[in-house]
Amino acid sequence: MAVFDKAASDYDSWYLTPMGRHVDTVETELAFSLLPPVRGASVLDAGCGTGNFSFKLAEQGCRVTGTDLSPEMLTVARGKAANRAVPILFRQMDIEKLTFADGTFDAVYSLAVFEFLSEPERAFRELFRVLQPGGRLLIGTINRDSRWGRLYMSEEYQQNSIFRYAKLKTREELEQLGAEYLVRSEECLFVPPTAEAAELNQQAETEYARTERGGFLCCLWAKPGV
Secondary structure, eight states: OHHHHHHGGGGGGGGGSHHHHHHHHHHHHHHHHHSOOOTTOEEEEETOTTSHHHHHHHHTTOEEEEEESOHHHHHHHHHHHHHHTOOOEEEEOOTTSOOSOTTOEEEEEEESOGGGOSOHHHHHHHHHHTEEEEEEEEEEEEBSSSHHHHHHTSHHHHHHSGGGGOOOBOHHHHHGGGGGGEEEEEEEOOSOTTOOGGGOSHHHHHHHTTTOOOSEEEEEEEOOOO
16 A cells, blocks of 8 residues: 555654554553464564564564555565564565465464554455465454544544554454454453543553553464364
């Protein structure tokens, strides 16, 4: 999507803000709690963007392949990999039309991608196809039924941000992508987008979880073994 090419140069600046760091931390913690990285495993980061999550996987000892449709995002990712001397393979590829053989990967992660897909069901089938029998697939996306979801669907964001192209999902809709193979689903990011810097911590997450829906969803599916 061309809009992500335009955003590539300053995409990572979000992670340098207090809110960006908090969001990244809680989303990563949830993803890794549901699908812990295994050293030596062959892992796909589908829709990797500038490689933020790919590097986290590589730091855990995974053999990582990152794919993205945006060549500019991948240029940034490859530059960071070169600077860090991290052996991640980045490839330009459409998540709805992967060119990998069946059963290529031990595990597949796809975070903050499915809200921007025109055919999420097709993408799910592709990610499941390239997963080895017995492997697991984790998808994370913004929760439409949350204050974060309402923010991204607001008039301001629909007019002035990449979220004009987004189609947010509820937890139930995400689970239905592969209901028969679903293992578990969880939410995180309970602090609202209006939270002050002092609230960007786990204690506030726990307190807000009593009254708020999580702004980010993760679902885990398992592919049947041989």
